Amino acid sequence: MKKTGKLLILLLILSICLTISNFVLAQEEKIELKICRAGYPVELAPFFEEFIEEYQQEHPNVYFKVIEADWGTFHDRIGIWIRGKQEPDVYLTSNTEYASYQNIGAYLCLDDVMDEKLKNAIPEKLLEGYRVDGKQYAIPGNAATYSFWYNKEIFEKAGLDPDKPPKDWNELLDYSQKIIENTDAYGLGLNMGRPEDMTQLIFANIYYSATNKPYVDNRGKALFNSPEGIKAVQFIVDLVNKYKVTQPYPEEYNKGDLRLLFRDGKIAMNVDGPWIIKYLEEVTDMSSRESSKFVVADPPASTIEGKEAMVAMGADPWVISANTKYPEVAKDVLRKLLETKWQYKHDSALNQNPFRNDVVKEYEYDKQWIWDVMLKDMNRSIDHAPLVPPTATITEVKRIFHEYVSQALLGKMSVKEAMDKGAEEVNKLFGVE
Amino acid sequence: MKMKSKNHFTKLFSKLNLKKLDFNPVEIFLYLLPSIILIGIVFILPIFDTFRFSLYDMHTIGGVRGFVGLNNYKSLLTPELLATFWRTIVYVIGSLPLTIILGLLMAVILNLDYPGKRIFWLLAFIPWAIPHSISAILCRWLIHPEFGLLNYILVSVGILEKPMSFLTVDLAMVTNIGVRIWKNLPFAILIFIAGLQAIPKELYDAADIDGAKGVQKLIYITLPSLRNVIMTTSLLLGIWGFVTFDLIWVLTQGGPLHTTEIIPLTIYRLAFQQYNAGLASAVAVVSLFVILGISIVYFKMTAEKDN
Numbered sequence: 001m002k003k004t005g006k007l008l009i010l011l012l013i014l015s016i017c018l019t020i021s022n023f024v025l026a027q028e029e030k031i032e033l034k035i036c037r038a039g040y041p042v043e044l045a046p047f048f049e050e051f052i053e054e055y056q057q058e059h060p061n062v063y064f065k066v067i068e069a070d071w072g073t074f075h076d077r078i079g080i081w082i083r084g085k086q087e088p089d090v091y092l093t094s095n096t097e098y099a100s101y102q103n104i105g106a107y108l109c110l111d112d113v114m115d116e117k118l119k120n121a122i123p124e125k126l127l128e129g130y131r132v133d134g135k136q137y138a139i140p141g142n143a144a145t146y147s148f149w150y151n152k153e154i155f156e157k158a159g160l161d162p163d164k165p166p167k168d169w170n171e172l173l174d175y176s177q178k179i180i181e182n183t184d185a186y187g188l189g190l191n192m193g194r195p196e197d198m199t200q201l202i203f204a205n206i207y208y209s210a211t212n213k214p215y216v217d218n219r220g221k222a223l224f225n226s227p228e229g230i231k232a233v234q235f236i237v238d239l240v241n242k243y244k245v246t247q248p249y250p251e252e253y254n255k256g257d258l259r260l261l262f263r264d265g266k267i268a269m270n271v272d273g274p275w276i277i278k279y280l281e282e283v284t285d286m287s288s289r290e291s292s293k294f295v296v297a298d299p300p301a302s303t304i305e306g307k308e309a310m311v312a313m314g315a316d317p318w319v320i321s322a323n324t325k326y327p328e329v330a331k332d333v334l335r336k337l338l339e340t341k342w343q344y345k346h347d348s349a350l351n352q353n354p355f356r357n358d359v360v361k362e363y364e365y366d367k368q369w370i371w372d373v374m375l376k377d378m379n380r381s382i383d384h385a386p387l388v389p390p391t392a393t394i395t396e397v398k399r400i401f402h403e404y405v406s407q408a409l410l411g412k413m414s415v416k417e418a419m420d421k422g423a424e425e426v427n428k429l430f431g432v433e
Numbered sequence: 434m435k436m437k438s439k440n441h442f443t444k445l446f447s448k449l450n451l452k453k454l455d456f457n458p459v460e461i462f463l464y465l466l467p468s469i470i471l472i473g474i475v476f477i478l479p480i481f482d483t484f485r486f487s488l489y490d491m492h493t494i495g496g497v498r499g500f501v502g503l504n505n506y507k508s509l510l511t512p513e514l515l516a517t518f519w520r521t522i523v524y525v526i527g528s529l530p531l532t533i534i535l536g537l538l539m540a541v542i543l544n545l546d547y548p549g550k551r552i553f554w555l556l557a558f559i560p561w562a563i564p565h566s567i568s569a570i571l572c573r574w575l576i577h578p579e580f581g582l583l584n585y586i587l588v589s590v591g592i593l594e595k596p597m598s599f600l601t602v603d604l605a606m607v608t609n610i611g612v613r614i615w616k617n618l619p620f621a622i623l624i625f626i627a628g629l630q631a632i633p634k635e636l637y638d639a640a641d642i643d644g645a646k647g648v649q650k651l652i653y654i655t656l657p658s659l660r661n662v663i664m665t666t667s668l669l670l671g672i673w674g675f676v677t678f679d680l681i682w683v684l685t686q687g688g689p690l691h692t693t694e695i696i697p698l699t700i701y702r703l704a705f706q707q708y709n710a711g712l713a714s715a716v717a718v719v720s721l722f723v724i725l726g727i728s729i730v731y732f733k734m735t736a737e738k739d740n
Binding site: 079082083100101103104194247248249251252253257260261266395396399403406407410412 | 492493494495577578579580596598600601602686688689690691705706707708
């Protein structure tokens with residue numbers, strides 16, 4: 001009896017302790033969220049510190065683990081993370097990675113994150129690209145245009161007016177030839193090293209200005225073998241092989257190489273996004289158009305009637321993992337990240353152009369003279385911004401397109417033949433005719 | 434002395450002329466068990482899984498979509514994939530003879546006694562110390578038409594009129610083979626030096642007495658003595674050539690126009706760019722059998738020669 005009594009008392013004490021601890025735990029449930037903004041871990045470290053500090057003042061039980069990943073690391077790991085259900089809860093991905101995993105249900109629907117203010121702030125065309133069956137699965141966190149840059153000093157040396165950039169393909173060619181004849185620089189930088197680079201920079205601008213259409217339509221049907229598309233590719237092939245106004249062997253250059261050549265005055269004209277600025281700032285004062293030797297300008301229009309000058313652009317979106325244990329908390333965090341103030345801080349930390357109406361109205365950015373041009377480029381190009389078909393990977397489309405453009409550039413086949421074969425392969429990939 | 438019952442391990446040890454040990458086979462197995470489990474998980478299980486995946490239509494991230502049997506293997510019979518297998522053979526066979534010949538030559542030179550020998554040893558082994566991906570990046574910069582030191586030197590001394598590309602459609606494979614030879618030479622040198630030092634000195638002494646010259650000693654003593662070492666080194670370098678990925682991926686990514694795409698790159702592209710894990714596994718399985726076949730042929734050849 002004594003033993004039974006002691007045992008009963010022990011059990012009673014144990015159950016009381018368990019009840020108290022469960023109650024306590026329930027009160028202070030610790031929520032840990034993994035957050036990742038791919039691409040710029042160093043630049044964004046202070047941004048996240050400030051964001052997390054402010055968020056935790058209102059939500060002390062939410063803890064964050066910031067996953068630092070540059071783009072290379074992110075591209076390599078995101079697939080494995082998703083497969084192992086280890087991906088961050090809230091993360092900013094690239095538009096190509098988004099497409100790759102959308103069709104396996106990797107993301108949570110964000111309809112209830114999209115309030116009226118956000119819908120009015122972000123251009124509809126950018127939101128449309130991340131909608132499936134009317135539901136929003138991603139929200140752009142940045143949008144950049146690949147704008148036309150040129151070197152005023154090289155223009156002057158070549159006898160060209162430094163305040164008059166080329167307005168169309170004819171002038172682009174003419175200027176390039178004058179630069180080649182009168183200076184040590186190449187006229188134009190062309191990169192063909194990697195599919196993702198080719199489909200963003202000068203090649204993309206020439207293509208979009210000629211066609212005013214993306215590479216594929218909503219269903220995935222190839223559009224690049226249209227007469228205008230073929231004309232654009234032929235022009236690029238001629239710039240390299242016939243007129244020789246670009247740096248030689250463009251297939252060995254990626255966009256990083258071109259940034260260095262442009263910075264060092266080896267090429268007079270280049271196309272790039274806001275990321276080139278940090279390289280150019282090393283050699284010139286970019287606080288104003290007058291002080292900087294590199295300026296950004298309207299893109300040259302094609303010589304095809306009825307077509308407007310356009311640029312390539314991309315928008316990387318925020319998503320929430322479908323595997324997150326705390327969907328409501330994740331949505332709350334994302335709502336806060338998308339607030340005007342935090343969007344401004346994010347853009348400023350990365351030296352990136354503003355793209356949201358609300359941020360542009362409320363804040364003034366450094367280097368506004370550059371953003372004015374890029375915003376204009378965005379508005380002129382956004383109706384034809386490349387749509388991302390959610391049914392298959394856009395990376396594969398770019399790879400096929402790059403392969404066939406390379407075939408034409410290296411003289412293995414004519415441009416028409418290359419574009420037609422490329423289109424056939426892309427259409428087969430999407431199962432369209 | 435206590436007589437133990439003859440078992441397989443006892444016979445093995447007695448053949449080695451070791452002192453008879455008092456041991457328990459079960460104990461030996463238990464000591465080996467952690468390694469067996471580790472090898473099983475890291476090595477055997479992935480091979481088994483690869484076989485299994487090759488029979489399915491499988492998305493790399495999304496998982497299995499359906500059983501397809503041998504359809505993935507039938508898909509291998511395309512001109513593109515057959516060309517990839519051919520390029521792999523070219524890559525392996527293209528680099529092997531020069532690696533062996535140069536490795537042997539340098540091993541003979543490094544095996545001699547002369548002042549400053551250690552410096553040459555150091556220089557010879559530097560490529561081995563650098564990771565493959567770093568080596569490829571260094572080579573890319575070295576041969577770059579605009580930024581590369583090689584073009585600068587060749588233009589400065591007048592060999593070239595203007596910088597050239599070493600990664601054109603015609604030259605990219607040659608460049609890759611050259612880089613592979615550079616990377617693998619230290620391994621070949623090391624193995625051959627070990628082999629040279631194992632050759633009994635008395636053979637050379639006897640040859641000296643018989644009036645043999647250097648080349649004769651090389652042909653009639655050195656090379657026959659190193660035959661097995663050369664064969665083993667060739668087999669290892671050949672197998673490694675079949676599975677080289679990082680060196681080529683960083684240098685040319687299989688381009689331009691697939692001219693440097695060998696089997697490992699195709700497997701990567703299929704699995705991680707086209708997300709077709711099933712087809713990628715089928716390529717990997719076929720590749721495994723090709724390497725096994727070569728290895729079996731090699732072992733049979735060496736066994737016959739030994740007999």
